Amino acid sequence: MAKQFLIRRDTSSWTMQVWLSFGLALISCAIGVWNMPSESLDRAFLAVGFFFCLFASFTLAKTIRDNRDDKVDTGPWVIMVWVGFFIAIALTAWGLFRMQIGQWEKGYMVVSWLYLVSSVFTVAKTVRDKHEADLIESGGSIAENTVPQPTSRIQG
Template identity: 25%
Template sequence: MSQVNQLGKPTGAFIGASWIALGLGMAVYFIGLWNAKMELNEKGFYLTVFLFGLFAAVSLQKAVRDKAEEIPVTSIYLGIAWFALLASLLLLAIGLWNAELLLSEKGFYGIGFAMSLFAVVAVQKNIRDLAAHKAVYPDQHQAAKPGYLGGPEL
């Protein structure tokens, strides 16, 4: 494996766009949920499915990337990560299908969910790429403040 090709540093524009997309997707979903005229237990369902989906997407992305970088990943973990992501998508689809919401509201939740899933994978990828780049080229990161992306290095 070529270290230079594998450890490319993402651009500031891509990092910023990823965080903005995640923030926007989450804000859209949460504002919609906050303003929804539904029972608290139904709001809890949609919140839980959303958080479960984000965690599953990050976990799957990490497992797939670990495997690509020849870091040991068990088949059971990879299978669970895939199952969790697919389960969150299926639960959201079933919930929206059966919800007494306007079609535009259902689309609102679906787009917010999809955008957030994509963005959280991009954010996690950027954090990991920056951590790997920093490990190989520590002298290029001397001026950077620790935790400047606002999250842990995954």
């Protein structure tokens, strides 16, 4: 008897909520940076810090998910991803707390920043779950599509 798999997909309302939440996190960060009562250099630093956290979070989410069943990335790559994520968080936190702005402005920026990081992981999971469900439904294997295959070399 062939194995049958139950494919559980996210509902359309969940997917919409995830993307809407991610968009709101981006907008709240942009509004906070744009309206922050501070020097232009501070606003630029914070914008770069938010982008650094955004991309480091996406990279970390992908690395964790790619390596959950089999180790497909090298040890140095995994270490670099984790170190990059922690540096992004630490530098952004350091920049936020040294800025000469009011407490409520700092609070707004911290909450919108953490909202952004949190929503990145949720978006990454939602996108990956959909991709894996599509692969299973099409008859493909998740392992075939996520693990890099060795290339042949011509020896001469």
